[in-house]
Amino acid sequence: xxxxxxxxxxxxxxxxxxxxxxxxxxxxxxxxxxxxxxxxxxxxxxxxxxxxxxxxxxxxxxxxxxxxxxxxxxxxxxxx
Amino acid sequence: xxxxxxxxxxxxxxxxxxxxxxxxxxxxxxxxxxxxxxxxxxxxxxxxxxxxxxxxxxxxxxxxxxxxxxxxxxxxxxxxxxxxxxxxxxxxxxxxxxxxxxxxxxxxxxxxxxxxxxxxxxxxxxxxxxxxxxxxxxxxxxxxxxxxxxxxxxxxxxxxxxxxxxxxxxxxxxxxxxxxxxxxxxxxxxxxxxxxxxxxxxxxxxxxxxxxxxxxxxxxxxxxxxxxxxxxxxxxxxxxxxxxxxxxxxxxxxx
Numbered sequence: 622x623x624x625x626x627x628x629x630x631x632x633x634x635x636x637x638x639x640x641x642x643x644x645x646x647x648x649x650x651x652x653x654x655x656x657x658x659x660x661x662x663x664x665x666x667x668x669x670x671x672x673x674x675x676x677x678x679x680x681x682x683x684x685x686x687x688x689x690x691x692x693x694x695x696x697x698x699x700x701x
Numbered sequence: 702x703x704x705x706x707x708x709x710x711x712x713x714x715x716x717x718x719x720x721x722x723x724x725x726x727x728x729x730x731x732x733x734x735x736x737x738x739x740x741x742x743x744x745x746x747x748x749x750x751x752x753x754x755x756x757x758x759x760x761x762x763x764x765x766x767x768x769x770x771x772x773x774x775x776x777x778x779x780x781x782x783x784x785x786x787x788x789x790x791x792x793x794x795x796x797x798x799x800x801x802x803x804x805x806x807x808x809x810x811x812x813x814x815x816x817x818x819x820x821x822x823x824x825x826x827x828x829x830x831x832x833x834x835x836x837x838x839x840x841x842x843x844x845x846x847x848x849x850x851x852x853x854x855x856x857x858x859x860x861x862x863x864x865x866x867x868x869x870x871x872x873x874x875x876x877x878x879x880x881x882x883x884x885x886x887x888x889x890x891x892x893x894x895x896x897x898x899x900x901x902x903x904x905x906x907x908x909x910x911x912x913x914x915x916x917x918x919x920x921x922x923x924x925x926x927x928x929x930x931x932x933x934x935x936x937x938x939x940x941x942x943x944x945x946x947x948x949x950x951x952x953x954x955x956x
Contacts (some may be wrong), residue, residue, distance in 0.1 A: 633938075639846070643847075644784065646791065646792055648794065651794070653785055655783055655787045657792070658786070659783055662912070662917065666912075667916055669856060672917060676912070676918075676925075677918065679911065680929060683907075683908055686790065687790045687904070688940060690794050691794050691797050691944065695944045696793065698803045
C-alpha cells in the first residue's frame with residue numbers, strides 16, 4: 622500500500638494547516654479569547670438585550686485579551 | 702446630509718487604510734523572497750513562479766468571491782469579525798513585541814538571508830530551475846493568500862468589494878514598483894510601524910463586524926469604527942511604553 626496520500630487529500634490537509642497557522646499559530650490564547658468574547662457578547666446582546674453593555678464590553682474584552690497575550694510573551698522573554 | 706457623508710467616509714477611510722497597508726506589508730514580504738530567488742538563482746524561473754502564483758490567486762478569488770455574496774450578511778460579518786479580531790490581535794502583539802525589542806525588527810533582512818542560504822545550499826542552477834520556481838511561487842502565493850483573505854472579508858462585509866480590490870491592486874503595484882527600483886533595500890521600509898497600524902485597523906474592524914454579526918447597535922453607526930481605532934491606538938501606545946525596557950538608554954541612529 623502506498624504511504625503517499627492523494628493530491629485532493631494533501632490539498633485539504635494543506636488548506637486546514639493554513640487556517641490553523643493563520644488563526645491559532647503560536648498564539649492559541651488569542652484564538653480562545655476571541656471565541657470566549659464572541660460567546661459573552663452573544664449572551665449579553667442577543668440573549669440579555671443589554672446593548673449598551675455589549676458596546677463597551679466588546680472592545681474591553683479585546684483589549685484585555687491582547688494585553689494579557691503581550692504580557693505573557695514579555696514575561697516569558699524576560700525569564701529566558 | 703453632512704452627518705451621513707461623515708459616517709460613510711470614516712468607514713471607507715478605515716477600509717481603504719486597512720486594505721492598502723495590509724496588502725503593502727504582504728507585498729513587501731513576498732517581494733523580499735522573489736528578489737532573493739531572482740538574485741541567487743536567476744530571474745526566469747522566479748518570475749515564472751510569480752506568474753503561476755498570481756494565476757492561482759486569481760482562480761481562488763474567482764471561485765470564492767462570488768460564493769461569499771450568498772452567505773447571510775450577519776453570519777458573514779460574525780465570521781469575518783472573529784477572523785479579523787484574531788488576525789489583528791496577532792499583528793498588534795508582534796508589533797508591540799518588536800517595538801519593545803523582544804522580537805527581531807527587520808524581518809526582511811532575515812527572510813532574505815534565509816532564502817539565499819537555502820537556495821545556495823540547493824547547488825547548481827539548471828536552465829529550468831524547479832527550486833527557484835517553487836520558492837517564488839510559495840512566497841507569492843502564501844503572502845498573496847493573506848491579501849486575498851483581507852480583501853474578500855473586508856470588502857464583502859462592507860459591500861465594497863470593488864473598492865477593496867482596487868485599493869489592494871494599487872498597493873501591490875506601488876510596492877512592487879518601488880521594491881523593484883530599490884531591489885535589495887526592502888528592509889528600509891518601516892514595516893513595524895505599518896504592521897502596528899494594520900493591526901489597529903484590523904482589530905477595529907474585527908470589533909465592529911463581530912458586534913454587527915451579534916446584533917450590537919453601535920452608537921453613531923460606522924463612526925464608532927473611528928472610536929475603536931482611537932481606543933486601540935491608545936492601548937497599543939501604552940503597552941509599547943510599558944513593556945519597553947527602561948534601564949537601557951535608547952540611541953537614535955540617523956539614517
